[in-house]
Amino acid sequence: MAISRRRFFGLLAGGTAAIGIPSYWFSRMPDYSGPISDHFNGTHFFDSDGVPPKSLSQLLRWRWTRNPAKWPENVPSESDVPPQRVTGAKLRVSFVGHASWLIQTGGLNILFDPIWSERASPVSFAGPKRASPPGIAFDKLPPIDLVLVSHGHYDHLDIATLSKLTEKFAPRVITPLGNDLTMKAAISSIRAEAFDWYDKVEIGNGMAVNLVPTRHWTARGLFDRNKALWASFVLETPAGKVYIVGDSGYGSGKHFRSVRERHGAIRLAILPIGAYEPRWFMQDQHMNPDDAVKALADCGAEQALASHHSCFQLTDEAIDEPITALGTALDQARISRERFRALKPGQVFEI
Secondary structure (H helix, E strand, O other), X not given: OOOOHHHHHHXXXXXXXXXXXXXXXXXXXXXXXXXXXXXXXXXXXXXXOOOOOOOHHHHHHHHHHOOOOOOOOOOOOOOOOOOOOOOOOXXXXXXXXXXXXXXXXXXXXXXXXXXXXXEOOOOOOOOOEEOOOOOOOHHHOOXXXXXXXXXXXXXXXXXXXXXXXXXXXXXXXXXXOOHHHHHHHHOOOOEEEEEXXXXXXXXXXXXXXXXXXOOOOOOOOOOOOOOOOOOEEEEEEOOEEEEEOOOOOOOOOHHHHHHHHHHOOXXXXXXXXXXXXXXXXXXXXXXXXXXXXHHHHHHOOOEXXXXXXXXXXXXXXXXXXXXXXXHHHHHXXXXXXXXXXXXXXXXXXXX
């Protein structure tokens, strides 16, 4: 059956964005070279607690048989205008949308997985399109000191946004091994630094960021799967420790329990709850709300915020399903809904 050029690239860009390879024909991560470790074999990174990414045949099976819920094209969001700085032991967290957050504490302004682009895709004419505008207009951002990028998938490592941030603020960028090569290949002036799991990086003002394992994988093309590393972060701040997860499957819960064992009390966890249907395809790489509630119990965070929802339609569930299901999962686990909140873009959480 013949398909149009737009639908063909939409099939690849849209479908693969949901599993992190939205660029079969357009891109390839530069090869990382470094010492062999318990999660790097000299060519590819791996997670002994994880599973390999789905195959091309499985991807096409899902894409050709899927029946996704219809999302609205435009969902209004609130618009936050952050202060220039938040000092002392205060913490201000603003939800930009999808997995993007602005974290302000200790006099530093930190962006996590920033994407202001209209599409999470390697091309401008196809792939997942933003359903709601960013919760902070780009020109309303305060001076950005630090950017954390969890991995190379297009809905987390957005070259267009990183380029704009570099031009305007020249922030320090911290990312797992190999992702800096992708950034520097596209943005020569970017101040990107790459680190391994379990590395601790001092970021100034008595604060630090720790890279921790997460159950996921990465790629930007058909032939570069796991050529770079993926990670979550534990921020040490004056307000307490903040655990930030970009993408993750749940698996046995090992990685979440490990964070509690290694880092102790977590003041705030930011956990993904969306892009999870169908489960046969997504469960190894994306948590659903039930998984996220278990992850909260495992890491022991005092408070949690929901991420990775209501912005880009990457998978088959309805736009409001993750938030509704989160409430149900919390009720079943007898956890207060206030302990695990789902913000709308532009809304703010403060300590």
